[in-house]
Amino acid sequence: MGQCPGCGKWNTLEERILSSxxxxxxxxxxxxxxxTEKEKSDSITRLSSKMKEFDKLLGGGIVPGSVIxxxxxxxxxxxxxxxxxxxxxxxxxxxxxxxxxxxxQDRAKRxxxxxxxxxxxxxxxxxxxxxxxxxxxxxxxxxDSIQTxxxxxxxxxxxxxxxxxxxxxxxxxxxxxxNIPFVLTGHITKEGQIAGPRLLEHAVDVVxxxxxxxxxxxxFIRAIKNRFGAxxxxxxxxxxxxxxxxxxxxxxxxxxxxxxxxxSILFPQMEGSRVLLHEIQALVTPTGFxxxxxxxxxxxxxxxxLIAAILEKYMSMRLxxxxxxxxxxxxxxxxxxxxxxxxxxxxxxxxxxxPIPAAVAAFGEVSLSGDxxxxxxxxxxxxxxxxxxxQKVFVGSKAEASPYPDQAIRVLQTLNEIPAALGS
Ligand code: TYD
Ligand code: MG
Numbered sequence: 232m233g234q235c236p237g238c239g240k241w242n243t244l245e246e247r248i249l250s251s252x253x254x255x256x257x258x259x260x261x262x263x264x265x266x267t268e269k270e271k272s273d274s275i276t277r278l279s280s281k282m283k284e285f286d287k288l289l290g291g292g293i294v295p296g297s298v299i300x301x302x303x304x305x306x307x308x309x310x311x312x313x314x315x316x317x318x319x320x321x322x323x324x325x326x327x328x329x330x331x332x333x334x335x336q337d338r339a340k341r342x343x344x345x346x347x348x349x350x351x352x353x354x355x356x357x358x359x360x361x362x363x364x365x366x367x368x369x370x371x372x373x374x375d376s377i378q379t380x381x382x383x384x385x386x387x388x389x390x391x392x393x394x395x396x397x398x399x400x401x402x403x404x405x406x407x408x409x410n411i412p413f414v415l416t417g418h419i420t421k422e423g424q425i426a427g428p429r430l431l432e433h434a435v436d437v438v439x440x441x442x443x444x445x446x447x448x449x450x451f452i453r454a455i456k457n458r459f460g461a462x463x464x465x466x467x468x469x470x471x472x473x474x475x476x477x478x479x480x481x482x483x484x485x486x487x488x489x490x491x492x493x494x495s496i497l498f499p500q501m502e503g504s505r506v507l508l509h510e511i512q513a514l515v516t517p518t519g520f521x522x523x524x525x526x527x528x529x530x531x532x533x534x535x536x537l538i539a540a541i542l543e544k545y546m547s548m549r550l551x552x553x554x555x556x557x558x559x560x561x562x563x564x565x566x567x568x569x570x571x572x573x574x575x576x577x578x579x580x581x582x583x584x585x586p587i588p589a590a591v592a593a594f595g596e597v598s599l600s601g602d603x604x605x606x607x608x609x610x611x612x613x614x615x616x617x618x619x620x621x622q623k624v625f626v627g628s629k630a631e632a633s634p635y636p637d638q639a640i641r642v643l644q645t646l647n648e649i650p651a652a653l654g655s
Contacts, residue, residue, distance in 0.1 A: 290460020303441030314344040321370035328355040328379025342474030357382035464503035491589035494581030498573035506615035509561030513577035529559035545601040569606030571597035585653040595627025
């Protein structure tokens, strides 16, 4: 069939021959185990990547026999990250179907991964790769990338659904059997999916997305799925001329002393259990058009529309006659619902032309009825802000045991308090 009867797309069907002799042997000796039964190995010893934040992201290191998928856009730094992992000192087998030995050597020299423990193989044949792994028995295997691996036994071209399924299946089996962890890299397609319609995601143990800030040097690894730890956690890196460097949680990606002024305020965004400090900049100016324009960088436009509507309705600010530009600095896009209050203060500050001092942060949710409500994880956010030496914080409500002195916290409950809070 040329067309899929399900989705109507053309040339998306692939032939897959199922085994004609299903094995249906009944093994009567098999018994289920009690869940309380003690595991054979009480504690699995995880491998440390020697990168503190990355180990934390995985839940305490790399679990032997686990298969990790590292997915990201081309050029984000997946291959560079594999070399950073190779610096852990374990015997690593780096299999690349994309780059030759000299290319990888070049990069390894730059990032300090020219180590005798790192073995390199330029190969795309699945059967050969499996044989080399069995023979070499490394501590850690990198496959860069899963889309280049080709099996003579599977159908389709390299990177096709059945090729990826076959290769992933074989790697999973080998990882479990030899108790060796694998890191597979995968490209993301233009539509934002891991090529090979996400079929890898359910099979592997850990799915990591490698993301980058537009135009910025920062890189983020986010755990989307993790059978051995929490998801939603992120690790932050900076791409330098000598490879990827980890950014510890006490270092901010925005310059606090440069924050403040008209329309600028800081916001602590929760990324898993980590607090990332963002700067929100707003510019509200009278429009030259019939309808005001709304332009956002690193933020959803619907969010800007919503906060503008709230300011217009409850504070009589004629924002429909204004252009609104919002820029979010600090790496990741503004997603946290607690950003409402900071966004509202930034817009009000620009509209009223009331500057906000440097090192001032805000967080809290704003309801459609114009109430300011407490944000989730108030205590964690305050703790992080204190560590960043933020002078003053606007909040929707005060945490029971706030680490801040009372005079540094300003609780806002209704929108009417905002002009006074901004000093007008
Ligand atoms: P790469 O790891 O090749 O990306 P991927 O494997 O995800 O396609 O990384 C690519 C980018 O990183 C490349 O544009 C150059 C840059 N880079 C640095 O800035 N510094 C470095 O030390 C290295 C090795 C790469
Ligand atoms: Mg690469």
